[in-house]
Amino acid sequence: MFRDMRRKRQLLSPEACAAVLEQGTSGVLAVNGDGGFPYAVPLSYVYEGGRLWLHCAKEGHKMDAIRRDPKVSFCVVDQDQIVPEEYTTYFRSVILFGTARILEDEDEVRAAIDALARKYHPAGTQEHRQAAIDRELPLLCVVELQIEHMTGKEAIELVRGK
Ligand SMILES: Cc1cc2nc3c(=O)[nH]c(=O)nc-3n(C[C@H](O)[C@H](O)[C@H](O)COP(=O)(O)OP(=O)(O)OC[C@H]3O[C@@H](n4cnc5c(N)ncnc54)[C@H](O)[C@@H]3O)c2cc1C
Secondary structure (H helix, E strand, C coil): CCCCCCCHHHECCHHHHHHHHHHCCCEEEEEECHHHCEEEEEECCEEECCEEEEEEECCCHHHHHHHHCCEEEEEEEEEEEEEHHHCEEEEEEEEEEEEEEECCCHHHHHHHHHHHHHHHCCCCCHHHHHHHHHHHHHHEEEEEEEEEEEEEEECHHHHHCC
16 A cells, blocks of 8 residues: 655665654654644654654644544655755655554553653753653653654665765
8 A cells, every 4th residue: 555665766774764763853743634634743753662652732633633543644854955056955854654542551651751851851860851751741642653654765866975
């Protein structure tokens, strides 16, 4: 069902895709929104051990959409280097498709938020993280994207430059 990329030379390896997801600081989540309109919303995330987690409020457009239809897509842009004289960009990005699972188990939720906190505040102590998690936990929803298909692509100029 998932499509192959037409320009195979530009396909990133699974390791390069993982590196993009590990380095990225935000991505765009696409869900099946209201009235047949797709809803693409930027979010922070963490990718660890092949799993990708997002956190957000329990309510809102994106959570309504996920509860209605958990099939989602997520895109992370790693590089967008404009080269004006060539009228192009030397880009690198990853797109994945998967199913969004809203975590219910508190241990799972805590582990995911801890991973997010370590990513975004690597110098933070465990005590500092713990206090923030305890404070925010009742307000938060954590969503795991169970990845079913993932591709990465980079500009042909980057492929040639290797
Ligand atoms: C780089 C980045 C990282 C972010 N990280 C997180 C995160 O980790 N967790 C999190 O919960 N939120 C994050 N946000 C905010 C996020 O984009 C949403 O605004 C938020 O999650 C609320 O989504 P919602 O669907 O519940 O909003 P709702 O208020 O229910 O959305 C209603 C409408 O508001 C508009 N809207 C909502 N969000 C945006 C937006 N960002 N820009 C423009 N219009 C918007 C849309 O038209 C939408 O249909 C991040 C934003 C950016 C730019």
